[in-house]
Structures are given as structure tokens and as C-alpha cells.
Amino acid sequence: MENPDLDLIDRSIVRILQRQADIGQAALAEKVGASPTSCWRRIRRMEAMGVLGPAVRLVDPGAVGRDLNVFCHIRLKEHNRHIRREFEHFIESHEEVIECYSMSGEWDYLLRVVVKDMRGYERLLMEHFLIHEAVATSSSSFALKQVKYTTALPI
Numbered sequence: 001m002e003n004p005d006l007d008l009i010d011r012s013i014v015r016i017l018q019r020q021a022d023i024g025q026a027a028l029a030e031k032v033g034a035s036p037t038s039c040w041r042r043i044r045r046m047e048a049m050g051v052l053g054p055a056v057r058l059v060d061p062g063a064v065g066r067d068l069n070v071f072c073h074i075r076l077k078e079h080n081r082h083i084r085r086e087f088e089h090f091i092e093s094h095e096e097v098i099e100c101y102s103m104s105g106e107w108d109y110l111l112r113v114v115v116k117d118m119r120g121y122e123r124l125l126m127e128h129f130l131i132h133e134a135v136a137t138s139s140s141s142f143a144l145k146q147v148k149y150t151t152a153l154p155i
Helices: 008-021 027-031 036-049 081-092 118-129
Strands: 069-075 097-102 110-116 137-140
Touching: 008 110, 027 036, 069 081, 069 118, 081 097, 081 110, 081 137, 110 118, 118 137
Parallel strands: none
Antiparallel strands: 069 110, 069 137, 097 110
């Protein structure tokens, strides 16, 4: 269900900011057909509503030597709240894990891991993930090519 508090101008602002967060107020206002002051107020309101989070810059992984993209499934030995919370805290402490999802189905977690190379992933898997007391097993899939990547949600 769409958020009824967002009108057409708000939606236009969100679509533009998702693709170009560094756009100036005047250019944004011109693109959406509103005044710069109105755009500023709308952005602040959508930030307060939780619609808009912090602005970030996307980094090309290859340009910083992080060429290996791995999807790692994790199964835990137990599923009580304390163990899950402790495991999630452990995962948050690893900067190589750039996404982590608690999953339904056969696996408990899906991690997206970005590392320099296979040796870096092997070290992370063997010396950190698999020796964690909560982890029963894992399965890894290696991305051959990125076909599509976007952070922009359909608005």
C-alpha cells in the first residue's frame, strides 16, 4: 500500500534523490516544479517521517579492491532469541558483511559479503563464521557477474 502522506511532488523528490542524492535544492525544485524552500520543507518532513534516510555515496567495489561478491547462507544450531541476537551482533561487527537478512525456509540467514579475493573469503568463513558457537553450517555462492544493482525503490 502506498503512503497516503506522499503527494506527487513528494514522490518525484524521492525518485530523484534515490538516484542523485547530491542534487542542489534549486535543481531539484526545478525538476519537480516547486520552490527550493518547499522542496527543503518536504525533504525535512519526509526525513522526520522516516521515508528518507541519510544521504550516502555509492562506491565501486572493484575500484577499492573488493572484487569478490559472495552470498553466504548460515544455519544456526539453536534458534532462541539470545543466540540470534548475539549472532546478529557478531555479524554487524564484520565490515565485509554488507547485507544480512534473517530468512524463512531452510537457512536462517543470508549474508552478502564483499571481499578482495577467495583467500579473504576463506579466512573470514573459516576463522570467523564457522567457528562461531551458534553456527551449525553454511553454504556459499559466488557472483560471476552483477547483472543489475540498484538501491532505488519503485515509488
